[in-house]
Amino acid sequence: MFHKSVIGAASLALAAACGLSLITTPAAAKSDYYTTNPQIIRTKKTVVYYKNAARTQKAQTIKADHYAKISKVVTPKGKAPVLKTNTGKYVTANKAFVAKTAGYQNPKRYYQVNYHQIKPYGKVGYTVKRNYEGIKTWKIMRRLGTANGYNKYNQATYNAVKAFQRKHGLKVTGNVNEKTWVKLGFSKSSFKSIDSYVAPLGAHAWNGRSAHIEAMIKQAYKYKGNPYLVGSSSKPSYGTDCSGLVMQALYAGGINPAPISAIHHAYPGNEWNSRNLWASKKFKHVAYRNRQRGDLVFYYQPGTRTIWHVALYLGHNRVIESWPPRIMVQPIKNGQRSDVAGIARVFN
Numbered sequence: 242m243f244h245k246s247v248i249g250a251a252s253l254a255l256a257a258a259c260g261l262s263l264i265t266t267p268a269a270a271k272s273d274y275y276t277t278n279p280q281i282i283r284t285k286k287t288v289v290y291y292k293n294a295a296r297t298q299k300a301q302t303i304k305a306d307h308y309a310k311i312s313k314v315v316t317p318k319g320k321a322p323v324l325k326t327n328t329g330k331y332v333t334a335n336k337a338f339v340a341k342t343a344g345y346q347n348p349k350r351y352y353q354v355n356y357h358q359i360k361p362y363g364k365v366g367y368t369v370k371r372n373y374e375g376i377k378t379w380k381i382m383r384r385l386g387t388a389n390g391y392n393k394y395n396q397a398t399y400n401a402v403k404a405f406q407r408k409h410g411l412k413v414t415g416n417v418n419e420k421t422w423v424k425l426g427f428s429k430s431s432f433k434s435i436d437s438y439v440a441p442l443g444a445h446a447w448n449g450r451s452a453h454i455e456a457m458i459k460q461a462y463k464y465k466g467n468p469y470l471v472g473s474s475s476k477p478s479y480g481t482d483c484s485g486l487v488m489q490a491l492y493a494g495g496i497n498p499a500p501i502s503a504i505h506h507a508y509p510g511n512e513w514n515s516r517n518l519w520a521s522k523k524f525k526h527v528a529y530r531n532r533q534r535g536d537l538v539f540y541y542q543p544g545t546r547t548i549w550h551v552a553l554y555l556g557h558n559r560v561i562e563s564w565p566p567r568i569m570v571q572p573i574k575n576g577q578r579s580d581v582a583g584i585a586r587v588f589n
Contacts, residue, residue, distance in 0.1 A: 274322045274334040276314060279341035281447045282324065283308050288338050290330040294323050300330050308345050310447035327447070344446025345453065347589050352523045354453065354495040354588075356446045359439050362497070363504030366433040369417040371399050374472025375507025376435050376479050381417055384425050392470055436504050438475045440492040450588045453494045454535030457587065460493035461486055461553050461561045461568075469565045472512040474503035483550050484514035486563040487537060490553055496587060498523070515539065515551040524585035537585040540578045550578050 275282075284307045292298035294315045310327040314334060317323070322334040333339065346354050369377050371394050379392035385401040399415040406413045409424050417425070422432045443456025463477035464486055474485030481489065488503050501517045518524070519539045527536070534556035542549040552562035558573045574581065 273336055275324065275336065275339070275341065276316075276322055276334070278311055278314055279324070279339075281308060281310055281342050281344050282332075282339040283342045283345075284332075284338065285340050286338050288332055290326075290332050291323075292330065294325070294331050295320065296323065296331060296333075303332070306449065308342070308447045308449045310445070345444075345449050350523070351525060351589055352496045352498060352521075352587070355442070355497055356495065358442060359492050359495075359497045361437045361439055361504055362499040362502035363436075365437045365504065366419060367436060367504065367507075369394060369422075371396070371415070372509035373507055374509075374512055376470065376473050376475045377417070377422075377432075378507065379470055379473065379479075380427065381422075381425065384427075392472065435475050435479075436507075438489075439503065440489045442495055443493040444495060453588050457490040457494040457535060458553065458555065458561070461490040464489070464563070464568045465561065465570070467568050469563050469567055472507045474506045481563050481568065482512060483552065483563045484512075484518060486561075486568060487518065487551050487553060488514070491587065494587065513549075516548040518551060519548045519582065519585070521585075524587065525589050527584050527586050529581055529584055532584045533586070535587060537587060538573060539582040539585065541580040541582045543578075543580055546582075548582055554584070 284303055284305050286305050288303050290300040290303055292300045294317050309332070311324045312327050313325050315323050315325050315331070323331045324334045324339065325331055344356060369381060373394045374392055378394045381394070382388040382392055382398050385398060385405065387395070387398040387401050402417055402421065403413050403415045405425070406421060411421055411424060419429065419432045423429050440460045443459055444452040464481055468480035469482060470480035471482045472485070473479060473481045474488050485503065485506050488498065488501065488506065491498060498518060498521065501514050505511050506514055518537065524537070532538070532554055534554060536554045538552045538554050538560055539548055540550040541547060550564070552560035554560050554573065555570065559570055560573050561570050562568070564571070564577065
């Protein structure tokens with residue numbers, strides 16, 4: 242076994258390049274290592290994860306720009322400090338290879354990733370009026386027998402509500418407030434819970450880009466098979482329309498595109514939030530040939546330059562989307578919509 246005094250500079254350099262340490266006195270290079278818990282780290286270079294603090298049992302090789310939550314710093318006797326991750330693996334504490342960070346984040350010019358639950362944007366418990374859409378409208382029309390396959394609060398629904406209010410001694414407005422909602426037989430709590438639903442965050446600050454993409458896709462799949470419902474963006478127990486599905490997927494990934502919101506999506510004219518998402522400067526637009534899993538695919542209405550649809554790209558030329566009659570997985574192009582306007586990248 243060689244004494245450290247006869248180890249050449251080249252050997253030391255080789256060891257350092259692998260995130261290893263041949264020093265026997267850690268204090269000699271203490272400033273090069275994290276000695277207090279950095280909480281979250283990002284790998285700056287390729288590193289090795291180990292099964293033990295002594296780093297004799299290799300677990301896996303991790304590439305640059307990987308994020309990890311650190312549970313504690315461990316300094317084995319006679320060796321350099323290592324970081325124990327929340328998964329029980331160990332990685333070098335060498336600052337040349339890992340960096341303390343607040344967590345995964347988009348560049349500042351794009352939508353920032355939230356790590357606290359996103360709150361509803363808009364009035365929770367809004368009164369439903371003419372030309373409103375969404376889940377509450379859908380439920381009202383079905384209850385009053387005015388459903389016509391398109392859940393828009395039309396004149397027939399307005400007249401039916403007025404007749405219902407007269408019959409039950411309510412103020413006759415033709416609009417459905419909480420009192421009328423409850424009298425229609427719906428629960429009081431649902432008047433607000435339908436509006437207030439925001440998909441829970443599906444990724445943490447110590448997860449990287451791929452985890453955030455998977456959080457979006459996982460949320461979208463919760464709606465699969467549910468009906469296409471215009472202006473709708475609420476719980477997975479209901480249907481959505483195309484942008485309503487995408488908004489809940491964005492929420493799950495930690496992206497809040499306010500003032501575009503799930504609540505406002507039911508307001509008159511907001512069924513075309515696909516256009517507002519497309520127009521946002523806070524997404525990075527990339528060439529179609531560079532599309533990646535987790536990107537948003539926007540479509541033109543045939544024969545026009547008008548955005549009329551958005552879907553979530555799954556890779557392998559497949560998307561998950563809400564398109565009549567239901568939420569489903571489809572080819573990126575098909576006989577119903579094939580004129581792709583462009584690709585927006587959510588996570589960069």
